[in-house]
Amino acid sequence: MYRYDEFDATFVESRVAQFRGQVERRLDGRLSEAEFRPLRLMNGLYLQLHAYMLRVAVPYGTLRSDQLRMLAHLADRYDKGYGHVTTRQNMQFNWPKLEDVPDMLSDLASVEMHAIQTSGNCIRNVTCDPYAGAAADEIEDPRPLAELLRQWSMLHPEFSFLPRKFKIAVTGAPTHDRAMVRAHDIGIEVVRGVEGEVGYHIIVGGGLGRTPVIGQTLRVFCPKDELLPYLEATMRVYNRFGRRDNKYKARIKILVRETGIEEFRFLVDEEFKALPASKIMVGQAERDRIAAYFAPPDYANDIKAFDLSAQPEAFRKWVDTNVVPHIQPGYAIVNISLKDPDRAPGDITADQMRAVADLADAHSIGEIRTTHQQNMVLAHVRQDELRAVWDGLVKADLEDANINLIGDIICCPGMDFCALATARSIPVSQAIAERFNDHARQQAIGEMQIKISGCINACGHHHVGHIGILGLEKAGVEFYQVTLGGDATQTAAIGDKMGAGFSQDELIDGIERIVDFYMGQRTEGERFLDTYRRLGTPAFKEALYADA
Amino acid sequence: MPTLELIRPTGVEADATLPLDFDASRNDDIEALRLPPDADLSQIEDALPRIKSIFVAFDAFTDGRGFSLARLLRQRYGYDGLLVADGQLIPDQFAFALQCGFDAVRVAEGELKRHTPEAWTDALDAFDLTYQRGYAVAAGPATNIFDARLTAMEAGQTADPFSV
Numbered sequence: 250m251y252r253y254d255e256f257d258a259t260f261v262e263s264r265v266a267q268f269r270g271q272v273e274r275r276l277d278g279r280l281s282e283a284e285f286r287p288l289r290l291m292n293g294l295y296l297q298l299h300a301y302m303l304r305v306a307v308p309y310g311t312l313r314s315d316q317l318r319m320l321a322h323l324a325d326r327y328d329k330g331y332g333h334v335t336t337r338q339n340m341q342f343n344w345p346k347l348e349d350v351p352d353m354l355s356d357l358a359s360v361e362m363h364a365i366q367t368s369g370n371c372i373r374n375v376t377c378d379p380y381a382g383a384a385a386d387e388i389e390d391p392r393p394l395a396e397l398l399r400q401w402s403m404l405h406p407e408f409s410f411l412p413r414k415f416k417i418a419v420t421g422a423p424t425h426d427r428a429m430v431r432a433h434d435i436g437i438e439v440v441r442g443v444e445g446e447v448g449y450h451i452i453v454g455g456g457l458g459r460t461p462v463i464g465q466t467l468r469v470f471c472p473k474d475e476l477l478p479y480l481e482a483t484m485r486v487y488n489r490f491g492r493r494d495n496k497y498k499a500r501i502k503i504l505v506r507e508t509g510i511e512e513f514r515f516l517v518d519e520e521f522k523a524l525p526a527s528k529i530m531v532g533q534a535e536r537d538r539i540a541a542y543f544a545p546p547d548y549a550n551d552i553k554a555f556d557l558s559a560q561p562e563a564f565r566k567w568v569d570t571n572v573v574p575h576i577q578p579g580y581a582i583v584n585i586s587l588k589d590p591d592r593a594p595g596d597i598t599a600d601q602m603r604a605v606a607d608l609a610d611a612h613s614i615g616e617i618r619t620t621h622q623q624n625m626v627l628a629h630v631r632q633d634e635l636r637a638v639w640d641g642l643v644k645a646d647l648e649d650a651n652i653n654l655i656g657d658i659i660c661c662p663g664m665d666f667c668a669l670a671t672a673r674s675i676p677v678s679q680a681i682a683e684r685f686n687d688h689a690r691q692q693a694i695g696e697m698q699i700k701i702s703g704c705i706n707a708c709g710h711h712h713v714g715h716i717g718i719l720g721l722e723k724a725g726v727e728f729y730q731v732t733l734g735g736d737a738t739q740t741a742a743i744g745d746k747m748g749a750g751f752s753q754d755e756l757i758d759g760i761e762r763i764v765d766f767y768m769g770q771r772t773e774g775e776r777f778l779d780t781y782r783r784l785g786t787p788a789f790k791e792a793l794y795a796d797a
Numbered sequence: 798m799p800t801l802e803l804i805r806p807t808g809v810e811a812d813a814t815l816p817l818d819f820d821a822s823r824n825d826d827i828e829a830l831r832l833p834p835d836a837d838l839s840q841i842e843d844a845l846p847r848i849k850s851i852f853v854a855f856d857a858f859t860d861g862r863g864f865s866l867a868r869l870l871r872q873r874y875g876y877d878g879l880l881v882a883d884g885q886l887i888p889d890q891f892a893f894a895l896q897c898g899f900d901a902v903r904v905a906e907g908e909l910k911r912h913t914p915e916a917w918t919d920a921l922d923a924f925d926l927t928y929q930r931g932y933a934v935a936a937g938p939a940t941n942i943f944d945a946r947l948t949a950m951e952a953g954q955t956a957d958p959f960s961v
Contacts, residue, residue, distance in 0.1 A: 406896035410861025
């Protein structure tokens with residue numbers, strides 16, 4: 250994992266000091282709230298429904314155990330004893346006091362962390378495949394690229410006051426996209442060129458929100474050397490021509506749509522040709538320096554085959570759902586579900602954070618990943634230590650065996666926390682989890698992604714849920730609209746809107762009817778998404794409204 | 798409007814109303830030109846060598862288009878006259894402005910009560926470092942991190958050619 254050198258450390262310390270000064274100037278009135286707002290947002294500090302919220306950056310979803318322990322410390326000391334993993338792999342705290350925030354940032358800096366650009370109209374924290382460096386389907390580990398982008402985008406002098414927020418995601422496994430690269434302002438896939446050389450496929454203009462769009466190819470193959478100059482060219486075109494008259498039309502997806510991808514590409518190419526590329530690019534030596542931090546761990550070669558049959562059933566179920574193959578024989582990737590039906594999706598207590606940190610130290614090179622599905626991952630676990638990991642998770646009440654199943658719901662904070670929300674989303678998620686609580690039933694249903702947003706800004710990614718749920722409000726009454734057939738992977742699709750909305754109770758019944766309909770119709774090996782695509786919208790719509 | 802004169806004096810009267818347009822048919826020097834944030838630079842490209850100072854308008858500090866205009870004027874069009882960020886900037890953006898190629902910032906007199914000249918110069922001391930290559934400036938973040946690392950790596954190599 251990347252370690253700060255003296256420059257990174259000094260930079261983040263300067264940033265903490267700068268923000269401390271900004272808070273002082275806000276408190277004594279030298280900065281107006283209008284002026285302070287963009288500055289605090291660029292440091293991850295929101296003003297929410299009940300309190301300030303601090304969103305801490307977890308760059309490309311990777312944490313060292315000491316960093317996770319620091320997050321536990323922040324949760325205990327400055328919050329109510331828990332944190333929340335977001336769909337951008339960050340961790341947010343919902344109850345800090347403004348005057349405590351500089352100290353929180355200072356604590357974070359002591360373990361090489363920050364909250365820079367987790368919000369605001371700037372380049373946000375870069376997200377990444379949570380299985381990076383451990384997955385067999387990967388062309389190259391994307392984390393060195395993600396780290397380079399983290400550094401390049403830090404307080405960019407030209408691109409810190411963009412028309413709107415800007416999200417970049419990267420994956421090294423284009424055949425199994427776990428980073429949603431087609432739903433980002435820019436998505437980057439590691440690909441091979443005609444000579445077999447490694448470079449990048451650049452996708453632009455994807456995004457969810459009010460206007461869901463699947464990204465399009467901007468450049469089929471970008472050589473590694475050219476990436477930063479090419480991104481600067483793209484950002485400059487966006488910064489100059491992106492709409493600033495209407496915040497709902499200010500994302501790059503609207504610019505690309507209104508300009509047309511051909512013309513947009515032309516503008517970027519013209520800009521790129523005129524740039525002094527050699528003065529912007531970061532050379533091989535530096536890229537190698539960063540990549541060295543992500544070298545594969547020293548794997549053991551003497552791991553004996555692991556006999557599952559002698560193990561308890563609960564453990565076997567957990568292995569079935571939460572453990573996936575690793576590139577190295579004898580190892581496994583462990584998903585830790587943060588989808589306990591009794592908690593909000595993605596919430597984790599300080600004690601649980603410490604338990605996970607301890608497990609990472611003992612069994613997974615002291616490293617933890619957060620995922621955009623609001624779970625955690627231990628990426629390098631010896632198969633003969635899986636039982637020990639599970640025992641530890643049971644002790645910490647983190648053994649839910651529901652990864653990628655119907656209980657593994659993505660959900661925004663909704664009206665329980667968020668100032669923008671129009672409806673509650675956490676209680677809906679809990680009600681669904683409760684209805685499908687039976688593990689055997691979840692297992693029988695198979696891969697199923699339910700995603701819930703409490704307003705049209707779509708933080709819960711409902712557009713790309715197999716079943717998407719959007720919470721709205723009319724005349725003081727919450728109701729929920731359903732979309733079906735969304736897909737967040739390399740076969741990305743925006744879900745189809747069904748008809749009239751439901752009350753929460755009706756909704757849960759409707760979802761059960763869709764699921765039962767699917768179970769009755771599916772052929773061997775078909776996922777929900779496959780059956781939906783085969784049978785089409787009308788059949789599922791009929792099932793959804795069967796009782797209405 | 799007072800000017801925060803940093804790199805060199807702007808030479809423009811504090812209260813001057815600046816022209817938004819100029820007569821392209823003439824050949825004499827243009828003292829000062831004011832550019833809106835959506836300016837099409839190709840329109841003034843030929844006249845650039847004759848323009849002594851360009852004031853790029855910032856109508857709101859959240860509108861970052863002026864930063865790209867400055868960068869383009871300096872890098873793509875080779876403009877070497879005086880370049881001033883003009884309008885609603887705040888001290889926290891001062892370093893960014895200089896890094897993108899501005900020489901100075903011009904703000905309304907009233908703004909200097911809350912954002913004192915001292916606050917503006919203090920803001921330049923916030924960072925010594927910048928990650929973006931080509932954006933280091935003597936008056937602000939003076940060291941580019943990637944370049945500094947490369948220098949250190951090369952120095953390390955030459956210091957001990959036999960080390961692995």
